[in-house]
Amino acid sequence: MRFPHVQRILTSLDRIHSYHCINEEADHIMLVGESGVGKSTLLAMYANKHPPIEHEEFTEVPVLYAALGPSPTPKTLAHTLLKALGDQKWYMGREIELSARLVFLIKQCHVRLVIIDEANHLIDRGGEKTLHTAADWIKRLVDATRVSFVLAGIPRTTRLLDTNDQLRDRFREVIEIERLSIDPKPAALEFCSALRTFKRYLKDLPTIDISSSDVTSLFAFATDGRLRDIRRLLVRAVELAYEQPSPKLTDLILAESFRQVIYPCAPDDRNPFHKTFDKTPLVRIGEPFASDKESK
Known part of the structure; x- marks a missing residue:
């Protein structure tokens, strides 16, 4: 789904992916956004669009994508990247040996872009x-390979740049994927456009106009503007609609979908698709979008 903000990010990724100059520094990007806004889906999709290419003497890996697990160290980060490159001995060696092998293989496999997702785990540890x-190890890897890097994670990932001036100098471009919003007006129009895109996937299913300004406002309350939750809500709503004798996506179906996949046992006055909804954000304790320290 090519939403406007997605297209802008893809353009930036294409730009740094197409970079190739041995004697100049590559461009790098830090991509941040709260959980559920679509970072990982977008980056994995981009990597899948540039799959490995088998040559007679080597395997070319145009885009190397790896997502970090909890509590990574430079050594386990090297493990993760080596495994993603297809190194059969990714788990063998000391940190210095792993790092050297990683640099060698990135060059040997003609990697043009390295994407490190969930980079916020480097900060959590x-x-x-x-x-x-961690910041110094990444800086040295960037310098040694001379290919473009993307570091992606939730907003606190930027702390990596705060701790290392040289790394910050390399990652000058920080792109934030914001949640969809209904304020100000241009943002509301983009939210409506996103829902219009989803609506096209409903095809022949009769439905209320989910991209109208009124219903868009309800989706904003119900999902906090997070693409993952919008998709989850609509997928379940479609399933529920087709369980009916006369399939149709209605506000009642959306209300039930919300109760099932977003806010179990939601009171009617806290269900955006119920007529008694009190039209206040779902940020109280125990509600879906209560302040979450993990996303900061």
Whole structure:
């Protein structure tokens, strides 16, 4: 689905992916956004669009994508990237040996773009010393490989740049994927456009106009503007609609879908698709979008 903000990010990825100059520094991007806005889906899709190419003497990997697990260290980060490259001995060796092999294989496989997703786990692991170590390791990898990198994660990922001036100098471009919103007006129009795109996928299913301004406002309350939740809500709503004798996507179907996949046991006055909804954000304790320290 080519939403306007998605197209802008894809254009930036294409730009740094197409970079090729041995004697100049590559361009790099940090991509941040709260959980559920579509970062990982977008990046994985981009990597899948540029699959490995088998040559007679080597395997070319145009885009190397890897998502970090919890509590990574430079050594486990090297493990993750080597495994993604297809190295059969990704788990063998000391950190210095793993790093050297990683640099060699990135060059040998003609990697043009390295995407490190869930980079916020580098920050979650420990204190300032750990943070400095991780930032310095990435900086050295960037310098040694001379290919473009994308670091992606939730907003606090930018702390990596705060701890290392040289890394910050390399990742000058920070792109934020914001949640869809109904304020100000241009944002509301983009939200309506996104729902119009989803509506086209409903094909022959009779439906209320989910892209109208009134219903868009309800989706804003129900999903907090997160693409993952919009998709989840609509997928379940379509399933529920087709369970009816006369399939149709209605506000009642959306209300039930909301109760099933967004806010189980939601009171009617806290269900955006119920006529008694009180039209206040779902940010109270125990509600779906209560303040989450993990997303900051």
